[in-house]
Amino acid sequence: MTSHAPAAPFVSAGAADRTISRPLIPRARGTRRAQWNIAATAVIWATSLFVAALWVAGGGVQSLLAGGGETLTTLGRITGLVSANLLLYQVLLMARVPLFERGFGRDAITRMHRWVGFWSFWLLLAHIVLLVLGYAVTAGVNPLAQAWDFVWNYPGMLLATAGTALLVMIVATSIRRARRRLRYESWHLLHLYGYLGVGLAIPHMLWTGADFLTYPLATVYWWTLWALVAASVIVFRVAAPLWRSWRHDIRVHQVVRDGTSGVVVRMRGRRLERLGARGGQFFVWRFLDGAGWTRGHPLSLATDPSRGELVVAAKMVGDGTQRLASLRPGTRVLVEGPFGHLTGDVRKGRKLLMLGAGAGVSPLLSILESEPYAPGEAILVTRDHTDEDALRTDAVADLVRRRGLRHFRLIGPRLPEGSTWLPAAHADWRGADLIRHLAPDLEDYDVFVCGPLPWMSAVRADLDAAGIRADRVHTEAFTI
Structure with missing residues (x-):
């Protein structure tokens, strides 16, 4: 195996802007x-x-x-x-x-x-x-x-x-x-x-x-x-x-494009903290913007919900997600949720290794915003086919600056065999070795994985090969 660093990393060790003393696992x-x-x-x-x-x-x-x-x-x-x-x-x-x-x-x-x-x-x-x-x-x-x-x-x-x-x-x-x-x-x-x-x-x-x-x-x-x-x-x-939904009067506050193929929807309402949502969870959203409002969109929270607003991010790949870009401020929102166990409650270790592909990066960012960790103790690996496909780049850069997050980008067409979750540019790497290269003290980490099902399966296989305990790996799929 050729010895070289992962492609296109950018790392910052900026100090965290807050101190969180709550225990990792209540x-x-x-x-x-x-x-x-x-x-x-x-x-x-x-x-x-x-x-x-x-x-x-x-x-x-x-x-x-x-x-x-x-x-x-x-x-x-x-x-x-x-x-x-x-x-x-x-x-x-x-x-x-x-x-x-x-x-x-x-x-x-x-x-x-x-x-x-x-x-x-x-x-x-x-x-x-x-x-x-x-x-x-x-x-x-x-x-x-x-x-x-x-x-x-x-x-x-x-x-x-x-x-x-x-x-x-x-x-x-x-x-x-x-x-x-x-x-x-x-x-x-x-x-x-x-x-x-x-x-x-x-x-x-x-x-x-x-x-x-x-x-x-x-x-x-x-x-x-x-x-x-x-x-x-x-x-x-x-x-x-x-x-x-009526009690909290949830409405669209702002809609912005996210890169070339994504959209971010910010929503506000009354006493949203009483929804009990946590970073990493998802809701089923229905936007009352006209015909087709009955279709539910299962989207994860893209930011820490304790900040007083609910934010989702999505790739515009179908009719449903395309409609998100045309939402107007003030549009009422019906919600089901929150759902999911992909939250900081499952943590057992002090450090975090987050592996996300495409829209799967969003719930990982909401966890990184809400969880305690020291500068350098959290790693985010994002996987995209092209540089233009990357979502939430501003939010990632903010976490690098404020919280000392270490971010590595994996970009390019996937490997046809072996560690297929990696891009072809990393053909000389075995997936388990790359994981150990990024986190040599892997035993101290909880690993969160989110992305397409085949991609997550390939990551899980290499995490097993790297020797991490199964109870330290946390995933959640939202498709039937």
Whole structure:
């Protein structure tokens, strides 16, 4: 390996302009987070085991051993029960319920939502196929004739068929290859039909599902779960955001261009500190500027929210972000949040190593503005394809001057293999060696990583190779 320094660094050891004496990790916050996690996990396990108990109590094990049509039918029952439970949890996980937001964090919830969604869908298909075959074998009829009889002659099945078609559409457009072909706004609008699909599936459970109605306790369970899901969507996705936005009267204060492809939106309001936001977190923003205002923009805070304003920065890569540049001062803003665990609360060490690509630099800057560190104890590495793509350069320069931040820029086309998070100009470096070169005492650092998912995965691999402990690496993804 050729021995040379990282490309185009600029470093300043200017003294910090303030002294912060608060502890790095408030013990109470760490304890509360663990308690929320235990509570959320317990709820999911308890309900899942209850569904299995319903199947067993209904003679599921005996039917499973009976063979023939009875075995197929009972397998159809259990796949349907589990699918229904997962389908409702899929909605509940994305309803911004505090129990799950505080217990798992947005990154974990996003992964769970995707995993639960696909499993509920495949179990739903298995439920349909197994029941059709089970009834057909028992009655001695053609499976296609049995399927037709289900749809047209069983109560609620026409609605369930329509709901299944909607869920098929949602799953098909959620496959990564298909989703890349859709604009985010179009995909998000299609995804909302999932609520309608779930709603259309419920009536046939009440009218034809013995496992839902045979036992009073089962009936209470399902009605309670459905009511909680519906109430959670209404309260946490609609009522709470409307109330908080009205209460704080959040409005656009200023819109400025950020380099050649970025935009910065500054917002102000009443008592914004009561939102409880922290550097590194994000909100879902809706700007009431005309048609299309219902589309939410999941954007991270770009500055320390304790400064009395909320600031976001974005690259203008789609219709939604292009609209940000045309916002006018005074435009009302609806917000959902704050969300996310990518904050200074997770710190365990004294020093900070921040690795950001593109718009992923913004939440890292808000953490750097709000967290305590001595001059030279924080490193920011930014990755851009070209020099013109860089965002928030003025904010970075300000942190270098005021707080003694060390900043290294990595610019250029990516490496085709190896450490693909690096530019081709660093082809002689191994990623793990470059990380150790920047932070020789890596054991003293907490590492925050934010950027596109493939880029973050490549960084994580080299951080592992560099030997840093997994609990010192903090990432958060906001895509489904």
